[in-house]
Amino acid sequence: MSALAVRTNTGRLRLAIQKSGRLSEKSLSLLEECGISFDLNKSKLNAEARNFPLDILFLRDDDIPGYVSNGVVDAGIVGLNVVMEKNPSLPIVSNLGFGKCRLSIAVPKDFEYRELKDLEGKKIATSYPEILQAFLVERGVSASIQEISGSVEIAPAIGLADAICDLVSSGGTLLANRLSEVERVLDSEAVLVSNLNSGDLGQKESEILKELEFRITTVNNSKSCKYIVLNSPNESLQTISDILPGIKSPTVVQLAEEGWSAIHAVVNEDVFWDVLGKLKEAGAEGITVMPIEKILV
Numbered sequence: 685m686s687a688l689a690v691r692t693n694t695g696r697l698r699l700a701i702q703k704s705g706r707l708s709e710k711s712l713s714l715l716e717e718c719g720i721s722f723d724l725n726k727s728k729l730n731a732e733a734r735n736f737p738l739d740i741l742f743l744r745d746d747d748i749p750g751y752v753s754n755g756v757v758d759a760g761i762v763g764l765n766v767v768m769e770k771n772p773s774l775p776i777v778s779n780l781g782f783g784k785c786r787l788s789i790a791v792p793k794d795f796e797y798r799e800l801k802d803l804e805g806k807k808i809a810t811s812y813p814e815i816l817q818a819f820l821v822e823r824g825v826s827a828s829i830q831e832i833s834g835s836v837e838i839a840p841a842i843g844l845a846d847a848i849c850d851l852v853s854s855g856g857t858l859l860a861n862r863l864s865e866v867e868r869v870l871d872s873e874a875v876l877v878s879n880l881n882s883g884d885l886g887q888k889e890s891e892i893l894k895e896l897e898f899r900i901t902t903v904n905n906s907k908s909c910k911y912i913v914l915n916s917p918n919e920s921l922q923t924i925s926d927i928l929p930g931i932k933s934p935t936v937v938q939l940a941e942e943g944w945s946a947i948h949a950v951v952n953e954d955v956f957w958d959v960l961g962k963l964k965e966a967g968a969e970g971i972t973v974m975p976i977e978k979i980l981v
C-alpha cells in the first residue's frame with residue numbers, strides 16, 4: 685500500500701466526483717442511471733449510496749487524479765485532460781461519453797499561422813503545461829509555456845502570450861476573443877479512473893469496481909441504441925433485414941394483413957439516419973423508433 689494512503693478496506697468503493705462544475709451533474713446522473721441511489725447533501729463532502737456499496741466524495745476535479753493515485757479514494761470520475769495533465773500513468777477503466785471537449789492551440793486572428801513551427805520561440809499561455817510541453821517536444825517545437833490558472837483566452841489580448849492552449853467545446857469563447865483554433869492537442873471526455881495496479885484496491889473493492897464498470901457499459905450501450913419496429917412486405921424481408929444491423933438478427937413477426945410482417949431490431953444511433961433512408965427505399969412502412977432503457981450484452 686502506498687505511503688500516503690490513509691484508508692482501510694471497508695468493503696465499500698470510495699468514488700471521487702467533481703464537487704461543483706461541468707462534470708458534477710452528469711457524474712451523478714450516470715450513477716443514478718446505473719441504479720445507484722443516494723441522499724444528496726452537497727454541503728457535505730460525501731454521500732453514501734443506499735443500495736450499492738459505494739461512497740461518493742465530492743472534490744475539486746484537479747485533486748481527483750492525485751487522490752486516486754495515492755489510494756485516498758479507490759476510483760474517480762474526471763476529464764481525461766486532467767488525468768493526462770496531473771497523472772498520465774493512472775489507468776483508465778472506461779470512457780464515459782460525456783464532458784466531451786478538446787485541448788487546442790489557438791492564435792489571434794491576425795497571426796499568420798501555417799504550421800506548428802510558426803510557434804517556435806513564441807509564448808503560449810495554458811493551464812495544461814505538462815500536456816502542451818509533451819506535445820511540443822514530440823513535434824520538435826520549442827516555445828515558452830506561460831502557466832496561468834484561468835481566463836486563458838484573454839492572454840493574447842492583454843499581451844501576456846502570443847497563443848493559447850485551452851479547452852474548447854463549441855468554439856464560442858475562442859470566437860468571442862478573436863482567436864482561431866489551429867492545433868488539436870488532445871480529445872477529451874469524462875473517464876472513470878482507478879489505481880488498479882497499485883495493490884491498494886482490496887478484493888471486495890475490485891469486485892465492486894467491476895460491477896460499477898459493467899453497469900456503466902450497459903447504460904452507455906443502451907443510450908447509443910434505438911429499438912426500431914417497422915412493417916415490411918414479405919418479399920422485401922431479406923433486403924430490409926440485411927440493412928438492419930441488429931444485435932443478432934432482427935425479430936420477424938407475421939402481421940394480420942396477408943403478405944406483410946413486422947420487423948423488430950436494435951440499431952445504433954450513429955447509423956440510424958443512414959439506415960432510415962435505405963429502409964424506406966426498400967419498401968419499409970410505419971417505421972417506429974423507441975428509446976431503450978437497458979441492454980444486457
Ligand code: ATP
Binds near residue numbers: 746762783
Ligand atoms: P474545479 O472547481 O472542480 O477545479 P474547473 O473549473 O477546473 O472545476 P470545469 O470548468 O467545471 O472545471 O470543467 C470540468 C471538466 O469539464 C474539464 O476538465 C473538462 O474535462 C470538461 N469540459 C467539457 N467541456 C469543457 C469546456 N468547454 N471548457 C472547459 N471544460 C470542459
Ligand code: ZN
Binds near residue numbers: 744745746
Ligand atoms: Zn479544476
